[in-house]
Amino acid sequence: MKAHKVKKDTSNLAILIHQASENFTQAERRIAQILFASDLMAGLETVAKLGAKAKVSGPTVLRFVSKLGFTSFPEFQACLRAELYQKLIYTTPHDSDHIADQISDNQAMSSVLKEADAFFENCMHRTLQRVNACELEEVTELLADVSRNLYVVGGYFTSPIAELFWYHLHKLRPRTHLIQTNAFKPHEQLSDTGRRDILLLFDICHYQEEIAILAEQAHQKRSTVILITGPKLSPVSRLAHHVLTCDFALFASHESLVPCLVMVELLAVSLEKKLGPEVILRQQDMQKEEQRSKAKHFFPRPA
Template identity: 30%
Template sequence: METSPTGTVRQLIREHYAQLTNSERKFAQALLDDYPGAGIASITAAAANAGVSTPTVARMVQKLGFKGYPAFHAALLSELQAKVSGPEARRAVWASEAPESHLLNRFAEAVTQNLRQTFTNIDAAQFDAAAKRLASTEGRLYVVGGRITRSLAEYAFTHFQAIRARVTHLTSSSATWPHYVLDMEEGDTLLIFDIRRYEDNLQRLAEIAAARGMHVILITDQWSSPIASVAEHAFNCWVEIPSAWDSNISTLSLVEALVAAAQEERWPDARERFERLDQLFELTRLFRKP
């Protein structure tokens, strides 16, 4: 299969979208609207469901870099399997192909590759727009994560709260979220983390926020959470490592990049806020002097 070495089918469509004809774009949009289900069917059924011809589908998948529809179909099935795989299945994948080198070397190589792929696939304009939104105090910023990503959400909250006012960290218990939703308004921003296995409660929260006119910023993995369909900005982070668990290193690096960009966006107001925060730390004597 001749594909981009770093792209999922969704990302390949985005990369090659400008090269597609109108009919090919029609199929591409149908696939994105029901991803990856619309492409799991046979080429005849997939074309009919999208209202295009079979040759149109065949030409589009070749433009994405696939030799033919079977390879395209197999790639979507592989993505679907990756989305639903648990820790045991993930370990089996890398363990069967693990080189003889030490785990530390394999881990370092995987993490480095994840970082490279993550930052290579970030659109600079989207990043700048998201950072500007996160820095803006015209609306309140809400931050939330899931079972694994709640630590990332807390990390992001701690830094954004130091940079700007009006930041709220939603608790890990979804039963309390209606209390936060009660105060959410049009123009507010929701920074949400969701990686495989994707969480239904996070998706519902994002849908409610989007319906209220909020700006939803999603940080997810390379397979992309369903929340991407309602997100104003969605960032994909590569997470696979030689482990039964996914890595948060590239995700954390993206968070730190967004924090740094938001800080610059608010400078010198952020500097003045940092100084006042240090004064409060001094008054409360929370930290030992060097």
């Protein structure tokens, strides 16, 4: 079948890839993930090296660039080089934003605020730019299947994010479970999972062996694995059915989880829209149950 080509807008390859993403196969999506994970720099590699990084064949790489509207891989690389060159020319050094931030405390705080404003805006933009619309839709479809058990787990760095996401999901759908790392051993909490269950993992930097073991366990039980990771891709990505990446960078020397929060909020909103009226009914039932519990007096009141 003839590949579907999109109209080329060579001013922004990231946008071009997103426009074509609805026609990508799963293998072609992995190429897009590798490109976004490297800020498109992986596109300067040879066909063989790019294919090896994405674990796809050379012909798959060529079909990928064809779907972007390019007649050859060299044409794609020429466009990429031109775009990277323009970014290099028009990038303003960050040092110019910190000319005299040691003059006074007020000026120092002003500098921090300016730096934070630029940093958080950029990292959130890059996170949303990396999201593949088709991948987001497929993940949302899975989460919206309320007949499936959904297990959520994070590592020692991302466990607060996993807990927050579980809180969102619990209000939206039943059969949502948070795997506790400080109670039973995590793998014991997955002992009864099967092929219709879902394991959603957070593994962003500081990769942990325990997370990889859980992914392997779910994979062996033929459960669906959804991974939320950083641009460099967790080792768990080889076992995941769906991979969503969020930008991970340092704000000064601080490791920011803001991009991960963006991903959590995005998935929660997407799921809420997908479930529609079911969410309202569930939340009304939960409120009624809470009111009934408060109305009961389990202990006698003092006379």
